[in-house]
């Protein structure tokens with residue numbers, strides 16, 4: 341792994357290794373603290389959008405691992421406006437050991453990775469949210485140790501979070517059902533890729549507009565906001581279309597009794613999820629948010645940690 345930009349470009353083994361490492365680092369932290377494997381390392385964090393979880397969990401993850409994170413606020417560097425993305429990548433590479441970025445345009449993530457001399461981590465773009473997906477699967481894995489054959493049902497907008505989720509599920513053999521309104525389906529190319537992954541892993545994909553059909557007997561119900569950051573002008577239009585996709589008592593009753601109710605947060609309570617479901621016995625919303633910390637430690641350790649030496653000992657020929 342050179343960067344962490346999309347779930348789609350990781351192999352299932354790379355994902356499983358990250359999950360194992362996240363569990364190990366989580367146990368280590370619980371037993372008294374992580375080893376300072378990133379001592380002296382600095383992570384530059386570019387934010388074009390607001391954040392609670394991503395900002396705080398990356399900053400604290402770096403601290404727990406002995407390193408440091410630097411927050412760069414939306415108005416500060418004018419990514420692609422005040423200065424080209426390529427130049428920002430080149431300049432930051434001279435100061436920091438890694439770059440984490442939350443952007444609107446996914447092309448900006450790709451350009452950062454292209455021009456940076458250090459690893460780049462995608463902390464959400466309009467296209468996807470791979471850090472979220474890794475933390476989500478960690479949360480499921482802790483409660484359902486056999487992932488293969490589980491069903492995850494996503495209800496709501498076919499957005500950035502849904503994109504990374506369908507890709508991680510289909511990489512790992514988890515069946516994926518999604519219910520969205522017709523005009524808010526996942527982008528066709530995202531589904532095409534997911535079908536390729538599913539053909540290899542044995543996952544099944546099911547798309548519908550009927551939320552009740554999507555959640556029947558499922559293991560996990562997942563939702564996200566109806567209006568993502570950057571889509572604020574569409575809020576009223578979306579609010580008229582999405583109410584049938586609310587995760588509420590009637591919907592959750594159709595799933596398995598021990599279904600896990602998930603949401604990446606921030607939640608708009610009373611819109612895509614009711615208080616009863618967000619705070620009920622099936623909800624794993626807050627362990628899920630915590631797991632961002634542990635999942636991202638694994639990503640940071642993998643990308644910024646010392647690489648194992650692979651130099652072969654050569655016998656001197658005399």
Ligand code: CP
Pocket residue numbers: 390391392393394395464472604605606
């Ligand atoms: N889930 C998530 O990424 O939250 P933030 O937007 O608060 O970082």
Ligand code: NVA
Pocket residue numbers: 464499500501564565567568569604605606
């Ligand atoms: N889909 C949401 C996720 C926030 C973490 C957004 O992009 O605003």
